[in-house]
Amino acid sequence: MYRRLVLKLSGQAIAGPNDFGFDSDRLTHLATEVIALRATGVQVAVVVGGGNVFRGNRAADWGIDRVEADNIGMLGTVINAVLLRGRLVALGADDVRLMTAIPIDSLAEPYIRLRALRHLEKGSIVLLACGNGQPFTTTDYPAVQRAVELGADALLVAKNGTDGVYDADPNKNPAAIRFDHLTYAEVIARHLEVMDQSAFILARDHQLPLHVFDIDRPSAASTIATGAQLGTLIN
Template sequence: MYRRLVVKLSGQAIAGLNEFGFSSDRLTHLATEVIALRATGVQVAVVIGGGNVFRGNRAEDWGIDRVEADNIGMLGTVINAVLLRGRLTALGAENVRLMTAVPIDNLAEPYIRLRALRHLEKGAIVLLACGNGQPFTTTDYPSVQRAIELQADALLVAKNGTDGVYDADPNRHPDARRFDHLSYQEVIDRGLGVMDQSAFILARDHRLPLHVFDIDRPHAATTIAGGTPLGTLID
């Protein structure tokens, strides 16, 4: 049984079947999963992506500077976080805190590590937006960074429609094999695209366990929190 978990949600998880935008049904599903996870007694923080609003790596397509593009992407994570906070509250969740790496005082608290720890210890659901406030990173790196900073027992890497790590793209190769368990070194040696390499190396160096699972599966996060193997465990 884990004591504290960080969940990484992509913007795509909120968009659902669409590449961009928002899905009310998906938002409800995600909020329900987060509420159920906290109900198990686990302290829960959620790092939220913004790829459904804007992707910084499309800067060239839009003819804008990459730093500016990443700033837009960070603001996209705030939109998603406010949406998730609203749905959590509408579903009856109490004590939901939104913290941002870039100060936006009218909407959220600034991310301060010790304050976030205090919120978690009091049983709050802590939503973390704006990545780590810096350009040139996806949500992968801040999710690992926050999990380490907040002394989480593991990082739950939520995927959309993919129930773990495979030896090939399962959408293109029907015979692709899913791994139940991998070591950090095996992921590197096999060249498996679990997350950005810098984020993965950070997780490896700090021995942070990664659970890669399908967020579309009902009760997946609570199953993992309860100690039942699901998806792929990397440690």
């Protein structure tokens, strides 16, 4: 069904049950899911978050400037991406490329769109870190931005413990109803929280389909890649 997909992983996915930090079992699970996704035959890029290391919106708590806080958050995405690359290689992934929006030559390649496309066309798993290199955005926006830039057929929005988009918080309301399919207009009209509004509007404007699903479910991403309905599709 799909030729090229971008998977958005949050830092929380790497932290597992903890608010911050890293969880080895979770890292192995995520790496296994990425490998399984590529095994379906699709080209795979992964945008990695950094909220498990530092969140830019905590600038005031630490008494630092928001720009500096976001810079720290971007470096957090690099830590997570290097961890993920290491685990992917350890599990047998034969060609993993890490590209960063801020040049860190000793660790990764600089993100260059045409180079990223070439890696994808050769079958490499491409990990994308540092967001888009700019402050005042979460990794939602660069996830959509990279998906559009790279001509992805869809963006897989991985959630932790939530298997799609609901009409209410399912953790607080047992009667909450999950949507199998939504249009962009319905998400906006219902004030549903899928991702940052600026990121969602960018996806809408470029008609980028969004698959919102639970990354905790084994083989979820690869199931979506083969065309099966899972989670919530927004288009």
